[in-house]
Amino acid sequence: MTNKSTAPRRTLRIAMNGVTGRMGYRQHLVRSILPLRETGLRLDDGTLVDVEPILVGRNADRLAELAALHEVPTWTTDAAAVIADPSIDVYFDAQVTSRRAAALTAAIKAGKHIYTEKPTAETLEEAIELARLAQNAGVVAGVVHDKLYLPGLVKLRRLVDEGFFGRILSMRGDFGYWVFEGDGQPAQRPSWNYRAEDGGGITVDMFCHWNYVMEGILGPVRSVTAKAVTQIPVRWDENGREYAATADDAAYGIFEIDGGIIAQINSAWTVRVRRDELVEFQVDGTHGSAVAGLRNCVAQHRSSTPKPVWNPDLPVTEPFRDQWLDVPANADLDNGFKLQWEEFLRDVIAERPHRFGLLSAARGVQLAELGLQSSERGMRLEVPEIAL
Secondary structure, X not given: OOOOOOOOEEEEEEEEEOOOOHXXXXXXXXXXXXXXXXXXXXXXXXXXXXEEEEEEOOOHHHHHHHHHHHOOOOEEOOHHHHHHOOOOOEEEEOXXXXXXXXXXXXXXXXXXXXXXXXXXXXOHHHHHHHHHHHHHHOOOEEEOOHHHHOHHHHHHHHHHHOOOOOOEEEEEEEEEOEOOOOOOOXXXXXXXXXXXHHOOOHHHHHHHHHHHHHHHHOOOEEEEXXXXXXXXXXXXXXXXXXXXXXXXXXXXXXXXXXXXXXXXXXXXXXXXXXXXXXXXXXXXXXOEEEEEOOOOEEEEEHHHOOOOOOOOOOOOOOOHHHHOEEOOOOOXXXXXXXHHHHHHHHHHHHOOOOOOOHHHHHHHHHHHHHHHHHHHHOOOEEOOOOOO
């Protein structure tokens, strides 16, 4: 094993824009980049890559507080200066959606490798243009696809790869929880999420996730039928001020996937949880079924499938949940966000494309756009191929 003190070393300076927000701070800074700063990233050739975060945002007081708390030497509210700085290797964006496309465009034009949250843009046209810019600039571009790295979906994908399901018939997804309105108890999500004019809405937020989940587990999405609604029309912001919720807070989608697979996914910030995890996916096939959350996965093969009989005149006596078996991880699986950061940074060092790039992100934006159009028009819409 190469000794840390004598191994070849190099440093990647990473500008992290949006670390004062919930996801940028918790998942990307605290659970991904700071642990990597402690250990370094070891490459196959023994090189040790040190990561140096630079905190970027609009709230100077909060940035100074976070920098002091985590001993990060450099922070700034001048995003343009950071993007122009030739010593910065990677630009990361976790801002509000409405500010993202312009910042990513500037970073790509400055020759930075980029890693970003979703959606990458407010419109499909902007998302495609970002993918085209990155391709022409020759930079490495990565988009957060965190759920595919989490233990539950890793197990689910393994079952697919091993042919456990036989012919896959369907997927059912259930996501959401009750987000407080903000009057009696503080809301768990920022108020901009509920204002369409600020890029909010659960369809825009979650359909880009569901697109890569369906692609990554089952295959390309070919059509969408959706209904998006605003079920809580009035909420209270971070300062206790009442405001009109103009964005959808619940969306119900039916998706057709290659191979005749039908997926149904409900997404809502207006539902109380009665399931094992905040999101669960059930995949059913001719040979077996499985239910996966973010961490756990259970399966039932056809050879051990019981034979329920519908009889509303008698109480149910079968312990249905007990008839499923846990799917083991068979490996140590780290935080999903951190795992993808590591993979992306390895791709940056190797100067090779990241497997989840801006074209994948554009397909997520496309699905969200088509979902909203389907809801407005009350019809099923095809999902056309995107080409750069």
